[in-house]
Amino acid sequence: MAWLRQRCTPEDPVVRRDELLGFQFEGRTFPLIDNQLGIRKPQGMTAALSILTTYTSDGARAPYEDAVGDDGLLRYKFQGNPRHYTNVGLRAAFDQRVPLMWFFGIKQGLYLPFFPVWIVAVEVASSQVAVALDEAQRHLLIDSVGSEIERRYSQRITKQRLHQPVFRQRVIQAYESSCAMCHLRHRSLLDAAHIVPDRETRGVPAVSNGVSLCKIHHAAYDENILGVRPDYVIEVRADILEEIDGPMLKHGLQELQNLRLTLPRRRADRPDPNLLEERYERFRAVS
Template identity: 85%
Template structure:
């Protein structure tokens, strides 16, 4: 975990699969993930060391489907046979309350790490465990939380995992470039929702996102500019008529009628229906 803290910076928070498999400890290779399984339980250790969620595109599986329980805590499924040694490793991690690492796929062979995390409940009937992302969630009793505690836990899950994963998946899909102005400084990029996440249709899927620099993200959210369903940018009429400095002229006005730069993978491109719905909201605000 100390190595991960040094390796994964705010500017570069993701880690490659080959780095995790080739991790060196005391001069020897000591993989932090299993080469084939989702749970890493090293030989000679009784508890699991890490869990892994494989990257899947939007069209393969709905993002985070069935991953959050009624208590707001994340769930992780057992590996095959409930008595498999890796699942025993999760049970031991729960009994001893030792911390684990969770590697969440944001692209093929690329992971966003979350650590430390804890197993706070083992649900044998459902063949899964409940996972806490921080100390606050550790003290919530799985299955017996109040509505206020559940909402609080859901907010932690959204802020600590769903939002960072969404951001990294969108930025990776757009190859670390603003879809409007092509700015390539990762630290200045956001993952903008087409339909806001507060909306029931605002799912954390790449097809509901755009990689935008901070100025264009803010302009998009404030309906200063919109995106037509054919991926063409439209700047609000009153903004086009304003006279101001170079940021207005080059940063906003010159975006009018420019086409978005889209991801290479068709599955990662903006959903047409969501773009159309958001564009109508933009037109209504003009």
Template identity: 85%
Template sequence: MIMSLGNDLDGRVRAAAMAWLRQRCTPEDPVVPRGELLSFQFEGRPFPLIDNQLGIRKPQGMTAALSILTTYTSDGARAPYEDAVGGDGLLRYKFQGNREHYTNVGLQRAFELRLPLMWFFGIRQGLYLPFFPVWIVAVEVEQSQVAVALDEAQRHLRIDGPVSLIERGYSERITKQRLHQPVFRQRVIQAYETSCAMCHLRHRSLLDAAHIIPDRETHGVPAISNGMALCKIHHAAYDENILGVRPDYVIEVRSDILEERDGPMLRYGLQAMHDLRLTLPRRRMDRPDHNLLEERYERFRAAG
């Protein structure tokens, strides 16, 4: 797909940058610091993958924009995802100032030439989760924005006319699975310093971002304050109401589970969590919301 672009600068840079990202971003370390993106080397010379000041990177000498960037801001400063999802389930990315700005023209050229881009999404100050390749599939001049497809299925979705409920639902699921959920996971795990809030396990591949209120519910927003970093066993136990978290951050294990007799996993992995205090993020704004905890705790009590 990328190789079909030939040996032009646009094609070579994109191929090299995405190959580097595939090697650089592993399951254990999927995020990239800003400094590494700025110091990327292409054919022996510096070639930043992001602009030092702007959200759209359109390098000199290239035909079209190379990347887009969404900066990190705290949950309290704005909605978790400022770039809105349209009625077709596709994400929108806003122009950089005046629509005739060279960066916006670069986005339009990427659309016209069907060139893939990289999207760097901020999950903490100076730390980004990359999504690639992504494609500009529509330029909406009146709204000063472009529509972005996250995969091939969204890329071929018809957006110049009415979209059926089935198509919209399918596209929205892709957006949630491909961008919202990974960003939520990384933001929560970073806030908890790559450690389970209950047992302190620090293996990233064994950690999840557990929702307090499930994301299938309208107020189950993908915000850090609606999440906790939990290892897979404690995430499953929390979802199944085997254990709960009180609004004062104290862990409770369901009474019938406390009375069971089984092997060491039950004793040390679950029963030993009873009456322990949740380990919280350093920043107060990242800590679990009291109202959400209280609502979820009442569900835990009802299940018991």
């Protein structure tokens, strides 16, 4: 985990599969993930070391949508037979209260790490464990036993620690670490802008509801200074086009008029035209 803290910076927070498999500890290779299984329980250790969620294209749904309970806690399924040694390792991690690492796939062979995480319940009937992403979640009551305030608090933690980081990295990776409007390539200056805000029902944290934008163009999009039509063409609000100011206004905003978004290579990662149209109508209402 100390190595991950050094390796995963704000500029480059994701880690490659080959790095995890080739990790060196005390002069020997000590993989942090299993080469074939989702649970890593090294020989000679009683408890599991890490869990992994394989990358899947999310389409119009968040990839973790079915894996988070109403209590805000991640649910991680057993590896086949509950008596399999990896599942025994998960139960041991619960019994011993030891932390694990969770590697979430955001692209083929690329993972966003979450650590430390803790197993806070073993749900045998559902062949799964409940995983806390934050120290505060370790002390919350599970499922319906907890209060409504506790559940909302836990859900907010999961949104901040899971939904938002995964959404950001998936969108930025889909756009190859570039602003879709101005092509700025500094990752630390890029955001994953929601088309439909995430506070709304249709504002799912899926790549198709996002656009990689630099911070200036993200703010301009949120403030309806810029709009994007369903055909991916950018429009600048009429009053902004008429303003006279410095080079930022001219080159950073006004010259975007009628330019087209630079889109992801994969068609499934491109903005959903229906969501763009819904957002564009809001832009037109204030233009």
